[in-house]
Amino acid sequence: MQTVYNVKLPHAVYGGENSIDNIAPILKSHQVQRVALFTDKGIHASGLFDLPEAAVKAAGADYYVLDEIPPEPSYTAVQNIVDQFKASGADMVIACGGGSVLDAAKLASVLVTDEYGVKELLDEPGRAKKCVPTILIPTTAGTGAEVTPNAIVAVPEKELKVGIVNENMIADYVILDARMIKNLPRPIAAATGVDALAHAIECYTSKKANPFSDTFAMEALDLILNNIIPACDDPEAMEAKNKMQIAAFYAGIAITASGTTAVHALSYPLGGKYHIAHGVSNAILLAPVMRFNAPVCQDRFAQAYDRCCHDTETICQTSGEKAEWLIGQLERIVRHLEIPTSLREFGVPLEDLNGLVEAGMQVQRLLVNNMRLVTAEDARNLYLEIL
16 A cells, blocks of 8 residues: 555536536636537437536537547547647537546647647657646546546557546546436446446555545445446436446546556457447456455455445355455446456457457556556466456
């Protein structure tokens, strides 16, 4: 565990009923003239975009809509969006969407300049400087993108997804309104929810774990383990959905204070090469990596059991039993939510194994956080387990 640590947070976070209504006073306080509204075609078509759009109109601000953001975008696709944003002349960014939309908006907020673009930030993320303020509104309870300083983009020539990390991309304002996730399709709710679950357990077992990250990671883990199934299964389970939204936010804070580990590291090639959704990639790897980590993370897993297991009929005594319960719970959640657990469902051939190992081992930014050293042979065995 780290002995020196910090956490950086948005300027203000609004949650609870009708929290979207805070947009108008925020815009007025900044004397905003023109807003760039980032979203995607699906959010736009679903009607969810109507809520923030109405709030911007109520503030009397002019606005420009950018809704051509694809899922899991490449850095060139994001640059195209950024170029449109720069041409719009907007002095405020509001993003309403999932991780891809929020990440694109965060990048746009630091790219109102001709000195560098998205490609340059892949190599030198420290160059990014905040240019315009941001309001981020997640429409999933999962990625935590609304609170992290990270933006993930695909790099096709490397068949890999890469994280650009710079604290200038931390949102100025975050709005957590459960209405935005009420009608989220079950497969998306499931995949993004398990993404948040991975954030929580990875940050709690990271080499960079510390008292700040532990506080948020453990609360997120407790909320997710006990709410993800009803939140995904029942469209009317608004209390569970609200708790999932808060949990995803907490897990995002844990990322800023600590960091994810081998689950996310080894999942990046799956998204970069095969375009498997990020949450699904993490779900496939979650239990295998946690079993791999169990020899060195058993005590942490046991602590998680003590906090998160509220089933009075389940009584585990030893640290080993508690750790096994936790890993088993991860497996049960993924199975219940009908998320794939094998790469066979995506047509990934065994002959791609060497390329996967090579690409996964490049993600040292996250692998160095893993409590148990991950060698190339370990990565090979983990990929073999899911092939």
